[in-house]
Amino acid sequence: MSNGHPSSGGDRSSHPGGAHELGQNFLVDRSTIENIVRLVGRTSGPVVEFCPGRGAVTLPLSESGRRITAVELDPRHAARLRKRVGDEVRVVRDDVLRFPLPRHAYTLVGNLPFHLTTAVLRRILAAGHWNTAVLIVQWEVARRRAGVGGASMLTASWWPWYEFELHRRVPAGSFRPVPSVDAGLLTIHRRPHPLVEGRTEYQRFVKRVFTGPGRGLARILSRTGYAPRTGIARELRRRGIPPEALPKELNATQWARLWEVISSPPPRDRG
CATH class of the missing domain: 3.40.50.150 (Vaccinia Virus protein VP39)
Structure with a gap:
C-alpha cells in the first residue's frame, strides 16, 4: 500500500x-x-x-x-x-x-x-x-x-x-x-444495531454541543437551548454522565445516553 x-x-x-x-x-x-x-x-x-x-x-x-x-x-x-x-x-x-x-x-x-x-x-x-x-x-x-x-x-x-x-x-x-x-x-x-436513531438530527446536536458556549455539558446544554438550567445536572448524573465533563471526554455509550436525554419528550405533569 x-x-x-x-x-x-x-x-x-x-x-x-x-x-x-x-x-x-x-x-x-x-x-x-x-x-x-x-x-x-x-x-x-x-x-x-x-x-x-x-x-x-x-x-x-x-x-x-x-x-x-x-x-x-x-x-x-x-x-x-x-x-x-x-x-x-x-x-x-x-x-x-x-x-x-x-x-x-x-x-x-x-x-x-x-x-x-x-x-x-x-x-x-x-x-x-x-x-x-x-x-x-x-x-x-x-x-x-x-x-x-x-x-x-x-x-x-x-x-x-x-x-x-x-x-x-x-x-x-x-x-x-x-x-x-x-x-x-x-x-x-x-455496528449491527445503531446506538441512536435519527442520524441527521443527532449529528447536528453533536456539532452544536462541541461548538457551543460554556464549560461542562450542563452549561453547554442550557446555553444552546437543549435543556433548562435547573434539573439537567441531576438528570445527567442519573444517566452516568458527569455534568462538568467536556464533549471530548464522553464515550460512545454516554453520547447515546445524552442524545436520549435531549431527544426524549419531557415527562407529563401528573398534577
Missing part, C-alpha cells in the same frame, strides 16, 4: 482530489503488513483496497482467493500491479475520492494519504454496504478517531453507527520514503 506525503498542515478536512496522490510512501514493514492481512482475514466477502501502490498488501491478501478491487491513481503503479496479480484482483486506476463505491457488502482496506485522511473518512463513513475498514492513517488522527485522549467531533458524530479501534502505532521508518510523522493501524466496524 502507498501513502501520500504528509503535509505541514496535517490532516486536512477537504481536498479536490486528483494528482495529489502521486507522492507516495510505501509500506515496507513486514509485521504491519501481516497485521493488516490478519485483521482482514477476520472478515468475509470481497475487498476494496485504496492506494495499493506496489502491492505490498494486495499480494498477500490475494492469496486468500477473495475478490479484490485495488484502486490506484498512479498509472505506473497500476500497470505494474496488474502484471503481478492474478484474476482475483481487479486493478482500477481512479481517485479514491471519486471511485464509485460498491453497492454490496465488502471490506475496505487502505493506507490513506495523510493529507486526505479526513476527506476519505468522511466519504466512507457516509457510505453504506462496507462492514469493516482496516486503515493506516496518521498517528494523531488514529488516536483521535479511536477516542484516545479525547474524542473528536467527527468520531462522536459517527460513534452510534461505528466502532473505532486503534491496534498499533506504525513508526515512520515502516515506510519508504520515510515520512515526517508516525502512522497508526485503525479498524472501523459498522
Whole structure:
C-alpha cells in the first residue's frame, strides 16, 4: 500500500482530489503488513483496497482467493500491479475520492494519504454496504478517531453507527520514503444495531454541543437551548454522565445516553 506525503498542515478536512496522490510512501514493514492481512482475514466477502501502490498488501491478501478491487491513481503503479496479480484482483486506476463505491457488502482496506485522511473518512463513513475498514492513517488522527485522549467531533458524530479501534502505532521508518510523522493501524466496524436513531438530527446536536458556549455539558446544554438550567445536572448524573465533563471526554455509550436525554419528550405533569 502507498501513502501520500504528509503535509505541514496535517490532516486536512477537504481536498479536490486528483494528482495529489502521486507522492507516495510505501509500506515496507513486514509485521504491519501481516497485521493488516490478519485483521482482514477476520472478515468475509470481497475487498476494496485504496492506494495499493506496489502491492505490498494486495499480494498477500490475494492469496486468500477473495475478490479484490485495488484502486490506484498512479498509472505506473497500476500497470505494474496488474502484471503481478492474478484474476482475483481487479486493478482500477481512479481517485479514491471519486471511485464509485460498491453497492454490496465488502471490506475496505487502505493506507490513506495523510493529507486526505479526513476527506476519505468522511466519504466512507457516509457510505453504506462496507462492514469493516482496516486503515493506516496518521498517528494523531488514529488516536483521535479511536477516542484516545479525547474524542473528536467527527468520531462522536459517527460513534452510534461505528466502532473505532486503534491496534498499533506504525513508526515512520515502516515506510519508504520515510515520512515526517508516525502512522497508526485503525479498524472501523459498522455496528449491527445503531446506538441512536435519527442520524441527521443527532449529528447536528453533536456539532452544536462541541461548538457551543460554556464549560461542562450542563452549561453547554442550557446555553444552546437543549435543556433548562435547573434539573439537567441531576438528570445527567442519573444517566452516568458527569455534568462538568467536556464533549471530548464522553464515550460512545454516554453520547447515546445524552442524545436520549435531549431527544426524549419531557415527562407529563401528573398534577
